[in-house]
Amino acid sequence: MTAETADGSSGIDGEDPSIRDILATEIGKTDFRIVISTMLAIYALFIVLTFLGGGDINSAGSSIIRLTFLFAAYGILTLALNLHWGYTGLFNIGVAGFMAVGVYTMAIVSTSPDAVSGTGLGLPLIVGVIAGMIMAALVGLVAAVPALRLRADYLAIVTLGLSEIIRLTLNSATLSNWTVSVFGFGTGGGSGIDLPARPTDALLNTAFGDVLVDVLGTFLRPSVIRRSLWVLVMIGFVIAVYWLLVRVGNSPFGRVLKAIREDELVAQSLGKDTRWFKIKVFMLGCALMGLGGILWQGSQGYVSPDSFRPIVTFYVFVALIIGGSGSNTGSLVGSILFVGLLFEGPRTLANIVSGSLSLGSAPGTFAGAMAPLASLEITPLLAYFMNNISALRFILLGVVLVIIMQRRPEGVLGHRTETAAAISLDRPGPARTNGGESDE
Amino acid sequence: MDVSDVITRGKVTIREQPLLAIAVLATALLALDLLARLAGIEVPLAGGRTFGGELSMGRFSGLVWNGIIVGLIFGLAGIGLSMTYSILNFANFSHGDLVTTGAFTGWGAALLVAGWGIGDIGHLLLVRPGSGASPNEIGASIVQAPLSILIGVIIAALATVVVAVIIDRIVYKPMRDRGGIPLLIASIGAALALRYILQFVYGGRNRGVTSTQDVNTEIAGFSVNMHELTLVIVAISLMLAMHFMLQRTKLGKAMRAMADNKDLALVTGIPTERVVTATWVLGGALAGVAGYLYVLERGTIEFNIGWFLLLFIFAAVILGGIGSIYGAIAGGFVIGFVHEVSLIWIPSDFNAAAAFLIMILVLLYRPQGIFGGVTTA
Numbered sequence: 001m002t003a004e005t006a007d008g009s010s011g012i013d014g015e016d017p018s019i020r021d022i023l024a025t026e027i028g029k030t031d032f033r034i035v036i037s038t039m040l041a042i043y044a045l046f047i048v049l050t051f052l053g054g055g056d057i058n059s060a061g062s063s064i065i066r067l068t069f070l071f072a073a074y075g076i077l078t079l080a081l082n083l084h085w086g087y088t089g090l091f092n093i094g095v096a097g098f099m100a101v102g103v104y105t106m107a108i109v110s111t112s113p114d115a116v117s118g119t120g121l122g123l124p125l126i127v128g129v130i131a132g133m134i135m136a137a138l139v140g141l142v143a144a145v146p147a148l149r150l151r152a153d154y155l156a157i158v159t160l161g162l163s164e165i166i167r168l169t170l171n172s173a174t175l176s177n178w179t180v181s182v183f184g185f186g187t188g189g190g191s192g193i194d195l196p197a198r199p200t201d202a203l204l205n206t207a208f209g210d211v212l213v214d215v216l217g218t219f220l221r222p223s224v225i226r227r228s229l230w231v232l233v234m235i236g237f238v239i240a241v242y243w244l245l246v247r248v249g250n251s252p253f254g255r256v257l258k259a260i261r262e263d264e265l266v267a268q269s270l271g272k273d274t275r276w277f278k279i280k281v282f283m284l285g286c287a288l289m290g291l292g293g294i295l296w297q298g299s300q301g302y303v304s305p306d307s308f309r310p311i312v313t314f315y316v317f318v319a320l321i322i323g324g325s326g327s328n329t330g331s332l333v334g335s336i337l338f339v340g341l342l343f344e345g346p347r348t349l350a351n352i353v354s355g356s357l358s359l360g361s362a363p364g365t366f367a368g369a370m371a372p373l374a375s376l377e378i379t380p381l382l383a384y385f386m387n388n389i390s391a392l393r394f395i396l397l398g399v400v401l402v403i404i405m406q407r408r409p410e411g412v413l414g415h416r417t418e419t420a421a422a423i424s425l426d427r428p429g430p431a432r433t434n435g436g437e438s439d440e
Numbered sequence: 441m442d443v444s445d446v447i448t449r450g451k452v453t454i455r456e457q458p459l460l461a462i463a464v465l466a467t468a469l470l471a472l473d474l475l476a477r478l479a480g481i482e483v484p485l486a487g488g489r490t491f492g493g494e495l496s497m498g499r500f501s502g503l504v505w506n507g508i509i510v511g512l513i514f515g516l517a518g519i520g521l522s523m524t525y526s527i528l529n530f531a532n533f534s535h536g537d538l539v540t541t542g543a544f545t546g547w548g549a550a551l552l553v554a555g556w557g558i559g560d561i562g563h564l565l566l567v568r569p570g571s572g573a574s575p576n577e578i579g580a581s582i583v584q585a586p587l588s589i590l591i592g593v594i595i596a597a598l599a600t601v602v603v604a605v606i607i608d609r610i611v612y613k614p615m616r617d618r619g620g621i622p623l624l625i626a627s628i629g630a631a632l633a634l635r636y637i638l639q640f641v642y643g644g645r646n647r648g649v650t651s652t653q654d655v656n657t658e659i660a661g662f663s664v665n666m667h668e669l670t671l672v673i674v675a676i677s678l679m680l681a682m683h684f685m686l687q688r689t690k691l692g693k694a695m696r697a698m699a700d701n702k703d704l705a706l707v708t709g710i711p712t713e714r715v716v717t718a719t720w721v722l723g724g725a726l727a728g729v730a731g732y733l734y735v736l737e738r739g740t741i742e743f744n745i746g747w748f749l750l751l752f753i754f755a756a757v758i759l760g761g762i763g764s765i766y767g768a769i770a771g772g773f774v775i776g777f778v779h780e781v782s783l784i785w786i787p788s789d790f791n792a793a794a795a796f797l798i799m800i801l802v803l804l805y806r807p808q809g810i811f812g813g814v815t816t817a
Contacts, residue, residue, distance in 0.1 A: 091621060146804040153531045153620050154803050157754055161796040164751060168796075172789035314628055321625065365569040366641045367562025391644075394636035401629030402611050405622050 031329040034413070038333050042067065042340035046348065053352040062224045065231055067344060072234035073296035074335035077316045079241050079328060080288035085317075086325035087249060088281050089261035091152040094143075095289055095316050097163025098136045100308035102290020103298040104170055106132035107193045108186075115194035119186040125196050129294055136290025137283040139166075144282040148275065160310060171305040192304030200229040234295050238332070241288060245328050248284075257281055261326075318342070318397060321404055324411025333413055342397055350389035353382075362387035459805055474500075474784065495784060503780045509668055509737055511776025512675040513749070514756040517730035518768035519682060520723025521753055526699040526763030527719045528616075530623035534607065534631035535727060536750030540743060541603050541634065542728020543735045544642050546596025547580075547649050554580035554588035554651075567741055569643035575739075581651040582666045582736075589736070593674060593729055600728025604720045607634070616716075631747070639743040646742040649735055671733045678726060679769055686765065691718055699763050752779070752792075755799035761809025771809070775799075 043064055050060040077095060084090040110128030111120025139162075147158045169175065176189030187193055203209050204226055216225055248254050259267040260274050267274050297307045315338070323334020353359075362383035363369045369384035385392065404411065476483070477495035521535045544567055551564040558564075559573030568575070582589050611630045615622060655666050686692035694715050698705040706712055734749070735741045756775045760767025775795050782794045802810060 091624075150803065150807065153624055154807060156621075156624060157531060157758070158800050158803055161751060161755075161800050165793045165796050165800075168789065168793045172787065174787045174789060314632065317625070317628070365562065365566060365643055367560075367566050367569070371562065388640055391636040391640040395633045395640065398629040398631070398633030398636070401632070402626050405626040405629065406611075406614050409618075409622055 034329060035332050035336070038336045039071065042336055045340065046344070049348050049352060053348070053355055058221055058224065061220050062227075063348070065224055065228050067339060068231045069227070069234065069296075070339040070343065071332075071336050072231065072238045073292065074316060074319050074339055075238045075332050076234075076241050076292035076295060077289060078319045078323065078331040078335045079238075079245055080285045080292060081316050081320050082325060082328060082331040083245055083248070083257075083281060083285040083288070085320065086327065086331070087254065087257045087261060088278060089152070089264075090148065090278060090282060090285075091156045092159045092282070092285070093156050093310070093313050093317065094159030094161075094163035094166075095313040096308040096310060097159070097166040098140060098286045098289040099293025099297065099312070100163070100166050100170060100305065101139045102132035102136040102287075102293040103195075103303055103308075104132075104187060104193065105135040105290075106294050106298055107195050107303065110196045111194055112196070120193075125199060128196070129291070132294050132298075133287040133290045136293075137287040140283045140286025141279065144279045148278045148282065160313075163308070163310060163313065167305050167308050170308075188304075190305065192302055192306075195298055195301055195303060197301065198230045198299050200233055201226055203229060230299060234299075237291070237295055241291075242328055242332065249328065253277070253280075314397075315343070318401055321401065321409075321411055324413040327411075327413045330411055330413030334411060337412070342393070342400060346389055346393045346396060350386045354386040357382070359383035359386065463801075470785070477784065500784075503783060504777070505668075507777040507780035508773070509671060509776070510752075510779055511756075511773035512672060513730050513734045513737075513772070514752050514775050515769035515772025516675050516678060516733070517727050517749065517753045518756040518760070518772050519679070519765045520725075520727045522757045522760070522763055522765055522768040523695070523699070523719050523723050525757065527695065527702075528612065528623070528716065529702075530620040530627065531754070533624065533627045533750065534634055535723075535753065536746035536748075537631050537634040537638070538600050538604055538724055538727040538746065539731035539734070539749055539753075540638055540746030541731070542596040542600040543731035543741055543745060544638055544743075545599035546592040546728065546732035547735055547741060549595035550580050550585075550588045550592025551578055551649070552588075553591050554578055554585035566642050567649060568647050569645060575648045576651045576653060579651045579653070580649065581653065581655055582670045583654045583657075584651055589670065593732055596728040596732035597725040598728075600731075601721050601724045603634070604724030604727075605717060608717070608720045635744060635747060642743060644743055646740055648739055649741050650739045652739065667736050667739075671737050674729065674733060678729060682722070682726070682765060685722075691715070695719060751796055751799070755795055758799055758807075759802050759810055764809065767809050774810075 046063050046067060047060050050063050055063075077099070081092065081095055084092045106125075106128040108120050109123050109131045110125050112122045113119055143159065143162055147155055150158065170187050171190050172187075173189045175187050176191070204213065204222070212225060213222055220228075249257075256267060256272050256274070256277050259270070259272070260277060264274050267277075293308075297303045319334045319338035320331055321334070322337050323332065324330035359379055359382055363380050366384065369381045372378075372380045474495075478497060478500060480494060482494070517535070517539050520538070521532060524530070524532045524535070547567045548565045551559075551567060552561065555564050555573060555578035558577055558579075563569070563572040564578065568578075579585055580588055580592075607630050611626055612623060615626060650667065657664060657666060686696060694705070694710045695718065697708065697710060698712060698715050702712065705715075731746055734745065752775055753772075756771035757768050758771070759774055760769070760771030775798070778798055779791050779795045782791050786794060
């Protein structure tokens with residue numbers, strides 16, 4: 001592999017370390033610095049883009065809040081998927097389905113019984129969140145018990161099928177108004193279900209909220225402040241999940257998981273009941289996917305089955321693969337890079353380009369865009385490109401996925417060996433070796 | 441053989457394969473219920489539910505006919521998926537979008553021929569992306585313009601072959617010796633790119649394509665939709681052609697050998713890379729034609745029809761046993777029947793879920809497929 005990354009340790013034994021190398025080694029020193037500097041780089045990019053597009057500090061602030069919201073949402077899901085795929089080698093492509101189970105269970109438990117669409121029991125939110133996680137874990141259990149002995153590609157098809165079954169069930173009109181005696185369990189069908197409000201929203205109506213609006217209100221709109229409060233909660237959850245997974249990964253339990261990923265037969269030969277380990281880890285990951293779904297799709301006041309199409313699973317997979325499966329830090333970096341460069345970046349860029357170039361109205365069809373090329377007019381084609389940026393974004397996503405799988409399947413940070421032992425086993429020396437490959 | 445012997449053997453089966461016994465029992469119950477419904481017998485059970493009920497013979501035969509139609513589509517598209525799965529050893533998630541490729545390119549050609557001089561060329565070639573000549577004005581139907589439909593079939597096959605081979609060269613060839621999972625992930629990437637290139641070029645509108653004038657006629661007393669009849673004839677003749685190709689030609693033998701044991705095939709001197717290309721050519725052509733015929737039958741086209749078909753195609757392939765083209769065809773019929781005939785018992789928003797559930801159950805309890813695990817074509 002000849003690819004050189006910015007955070008590689010190429011500057012250590014170089015003869016004259018340039019500024020870039022020094023920066024790279026400094027950033028690469030701790031995982032926290034890697035995540036933060038990636039995030040700051042994306043923020044800087046978007047602030048520059050916003051001001052280029054003629055935005056003010058309010059729009060810059062709201063774009064940063066939106067980015068952070070998505071970082072956190074994808075971060076939790078990617079961490080959960082990393083537990084399945086990166087740590088244990090379980091190829092689960094039903095993430096969206098487990099998210100849906102979490103969100104809908106939360107909704108049915110916590111939405112008030114007299115909601116406009118869908119019906120719930122109206123229990124406290126925390127009960128709903130816990131119920132959602134438990135339910136996602138239980139659905140994971142039901143799927144895991146028979147499916148985990150399957151080959152990886154069969155497991156992929158089973159989980160994808162399961163997530164589609166879940167989505168179709170939630171979408172069905174039959175269950176939309178389901179009631180048992182006085183208790184409503186309606187999913188709302190295709191028209192979706194109303195959700196309880198974010199708990200942080202109530203905070204703004206208190207004395208603390210008034211102070212907050214007074215202090216920050218001079219340069220930020222109240223709606224931005226309200227969203228940023230929720231984003232802070234999500235960041236807290238990301239840190240908690242990250243901490244939990246690092247603990248799990250470094251525990252004896254995590255060592256078995258890595259052993260299963262590398263060679264399940266060896267783990268079995270050592271007397272580990274690998275099936276039970278896989279079931280437990282599958283349930284834990286599913287519960288975290290449910291949590292991720294609740295924090296993300298469950299925090300917007302309303303959700304419909306359309307939010308859980310298989311494409312969401314693929315997004316999470318792309319984020320994980322970019323970051324490098326097997327690495328928790330890589331999962332976070334991958335989420336940030338995915339959201340910033342692949343998900344939000346193209347749209348923002350297209351807005352700026354079409355805003356600054358005055359391309360005129362875009363042609364409605366590809367033929368209408370291509371015809372003027374005969375007379376060497378490129379503007380309609382460019383306008384068509386900018387108008388269809390969402391399609392181009394998916395094409396970019398697919399191309400990036402293929403290129404990563406061909407050129408760098410280990411992702412940005414996947415090359416880092418995460419030692420299973422609690423203490424470092426590296427020999428002291430100037431150059432760090434990459435454990436797995438050095439004994440060839 | 442006396443009765444007690446049969447009972448003992450039945451007991452053994454139940455003890456050893458309880459799930460199989462349950463499946464057999466459930467199937468038998470459903471069959472009885474179906475017979476009762478057709479006979480118009482209704483036996484009330486507890487809770488306001490009944491055994492049997494009303495089902496007219498006309499509705500039942502209509503559902504069976506629909507099952508055959510979609511089953512042929514699943515089977516035709518499934519042949520290619522099954523071949524790439526067994527010969528290249530990975531689940532190709534971009535197969536559904538090859539189906540869409542065939543649908544769009546084929547119908548572009550068909551509309552261009554049928555509507556020559558009626559609408560402008562861009563409008564026809566891009567399969568009516570915006571406002572313009574209506575399907576009935578263009579008149580693309582087997583009755584009004586049979587030649588255009590035929591040309592469409594050929595273009596659908598050719599264009600899909602080109603796309604499939606290009607994707608193989610760019611995406612899969614550099615990673616030929618990697619495991620099934622990296623290839624699977626790469627195929628998801630290829631699927632996304634291909635699907636949204638199609639959306640970019642052809643637009644995202646769901647629109648009508650075929651002309652429906654005079655399509656329903658009577659042949660020997662039966663009311664027949666000529667488009668469905670065309671679908672059945674084309675699909676069955678392609679399936680027969682595949683059968684003779686695999687059994688009678690050298691290429692077919694080489695493909696069966698590769699599906700069975702790749703290393704052995706290599707040692708024997710089979711040009712594996714050429715066989716791989718042939719696999720993409722055949723699989724791509726069948727997928728493209730399947731997409732084209734699917735649109736002929738349903739009359740409308742959209743950029744993600746193939747993606748929505750993909751799980752059904754997987755279900756058909758898995759049910760029949762991965763690698764077996766006869767299995768894929770048979771599995772297609774089973775999934776098609778489940779998809780349509782299950783409507784007798786369950787609401788229409790669950791029939792897709794029922795088909796997927798059967799796929800999952802087969803994967804879990806009989807991953808070699810219901811027809812006994814023949815891995816060679």
